[in-house]
Amino acid sequence: MSQQQLGRGPSRSRRPQPSPPAPDGEPAAGSPPARFVGWLGGLGAAAAGYAVFQALFGILPDSLDGSAARYLISGVSGLGTFVAVWLAAALLRARAAAGNQAAGGRETRGTGASGPLPLVFASAHDALVGQVSVVDDPVRGRLTGWPHSLGESNPRPTSVGTAYGLHMMLDLGVPDGRLGTGALVDTLWRLRLPEGGWSARSQGSQARPEVTALVLGALARAGVPADRLGEEVERCAAGFTRDGDRAGWESTHVVTTVLRGLLRAAPGSPLLSLLREALADGAISDGRRDHLRCWGYRLQPPYGRPSPLHTAQAVVALDRAARVLGEDGDARGERARTAREDGIRWLLACPDAPHDTCPDLENLHEEVRRPRGDDPSRHEVLSVRHFTASWLVRALLTPGAVAVARAEGLEDEWRVRLDGALAAVWAGQRDGIWVWGRGSDGTELHRPMWMTYQGLSALRAHAVWMYQPRG
Numbered sequence: 001m002s003q004q005q006l007g008r009g010p011s012r013s014r015r016p017q018p019s020p021p022a023p024d025g026e027p028a029a030g031s032p033p034a035r036f037v038g039w040l041g042g043l044g045a046a047a048a049g050y051a052v053f054q055a056l057f058g059i060l061p062d063s064l065d066g067s068a069a070r071y072l073i074s075g076v077s078g079l080g081t082f083v084a085v086w087l088a089a090a091l092l093r094a095r096a097a098a099g100n101q102a103a104g105g106r107e108t109r110g111t112g113a114s115g116p117l118p119l120v121f122a123s124a125h126d127a128l129v130g131q132v133s134v135v136d137d138p139v140r141g142r143l144t145g146w147p148h149s150l151g152e153s154n155p156r157p158t159s160v161g162t163a164y165g166l167h168m169m170l171d172l173g174v175p176d177g178r179l180g181t182g183a184l185v186d187t188l189w190r191l192r193l194p195e196g197g198w199s200a201r202s203q204g205s206q207a208r209p210e211v212t213a214l215v216l217g218a219l220a221r222a223g224v225p226a227d228r229l230g231e232e233v234e235r236c237a238a239g240f241t242r243d244g245d246r247a248g249w250e251s252t253h254v255v256t257t258v259l260r261g262l263l264r265a266a267p268g269s270p271l272l273s274l275l276r277e278a279l280a281d282g283a284i285s286d287g288r289r290d291h292l293r294c295w296g297y298r299l300q301p302p303y304g305r306p307s308p309l310h311t312a313q314a315v316v317a318l319d320r321a322a323r324v325l326g327e328d329g330d331a332r333g334e335r336a337r338t339a340r341e342d343g344i345r346w347l348l349a350c351p352d353a354p355h356d357t358c359p360d361l362e363n364l365h366e367e368v369r370r371p372r373g374d375d376p377s378r379h380e381v382l383s384v385r386h387f388t389a390s391w392l393v394r395a396l397l398t399p400g401a402v403a404v405a406r407a408e409g410l411e412d413e414w415r416v417r418l419d420g421a422l423a424a425v426w427a428g429q430r431d432g433i434w435v436w437g438r439g440s441d442g443t444e445l446h447r448p449m450w451m452t453y454q455g456l457s458a459l460r461a462h463a464v465w466m467y468q469p470r471g
Contacts (some may be wrong), residue, residue: 213261
């Protein structure tokens with residue numbers, strides 16, 4: 001099965017950033033007054049002194065006692081002018097430096113003004129609340145949630161859209177009572193299939209492990225007790241076997257999604273070790289990047305080409321598994337650790353530039369094909385689109401990635417690639433909502449819930465990482 005590349009990810013704006021405002025009463029950096037002060041502190045003082053010397057020497061009367069007196073008076077006056085101008089410029093520079101330091105302190109303490117990121121979060125929250133759909137279903141009861149994408153003509157809540165919406169509401173917080181997480185949790189339970197589990201709307205009436213794990217992870221994060229989730233966790237684990245779902249076990253996307261979901265919902269599940277082992281064993285060597293291991297879209301031959309997107313997904317999943325399952329003192333854990341660290345090195349070895357528009361950030365579209373449960377001769381097709389830049393941000397911000405970069409002197413490479421991926425994520429949003437644009441296949445603009453969740457989570461993770469309080 002091949003991957004279809006839909007084109008470059010969103011690129012960073014090339015417009016220059018505006019200079020920060022200067023403290024009250026001080027010239028802004030780069031402004032004409034500031035440049036004049038800088039000139040005075042350098043050649044300007046000498047020029048002023050020399051000009052005074054020349055002017056006095058030319059106008060002093062000849063009645064003074066010889067040329068020596070004229071030179072002496074003009075020289076002393078010029079030197080005095082030089083010293084006065086230099087001292088004035090030094091005073092202005094000292095005042096500007098003190099003002100900038102005070103401004104930095106005021107910014108650290110907070111002035112009450114919202115920066116760009118809080119505005120994006122507030123806009124996203126307002127958009128989600130404004131477009132939530134409430135439907136009275138005759139069988140399932142009242143459903144409160146979202147469809148797969150915002151702005152759909154039939155905005156009926158779905159399992160996938162509502163699960164990602166619940167994740168976002170938990171990330172953004174609930175600043176008012178317009179929408180509570182309880183209604184979303186109830187809706188996800190109401191959307192369970194008759195035989196248990198959840199599926200995407202394109203998958204029919206058979207539960208699928210990647211969607212079930214997504215929903216279970218959201219419910220667990222919202223505080224649903226483990227004993228209430230237990231039956232669905234066991235059903236998901238029992239149904240996700242190599243023989244029963246070979247296509248799922250061979251898919252990097254499916255395995256990493258199930259692994260992340262169950263790490264939240266059932267950290268003690270025996271399935272987690274098996275999933276981690278399958279993921280580590282599915283890594284491939286890339287001769288174009290020093291034979292470092294990475295991942296393609298499949299975990300079994302044919303693996304497909306090395307994929308930054310799937311490598312980032314594997315790194316995130318293995319990093320989270322390391323915190324729950326551990327990696328020391330066990331051969332399987334050691335294999336997972338070495339594969340994960342190689343994947344990080346592979347991401348940092350991207351040879352292209354600039355890193356906000358390089359091929360590693362290309363969004364991808366793949367299909368997961370499975371035999372239908374009611375008719376094995378026919379196949380169910382799950383179309384999956386991937387916001388690659390957001391996954392790279394999340395992978396590079398894992399504790400494991402930061403540790404590898406620091407230990408191996410790759411902090412410059414880490415910072416450059418993180419900044420590039422973050423710029424691509426930021427450029428993809430409009431008022432807090434991300435848009436999957438028209439692709440080469442002519443698809444229309446969409447605002448998928450999963451894309452906005454991934455964009456917001458990437459920005460939030462970066463903001464948390466960058467925050468450095470001052471004492």
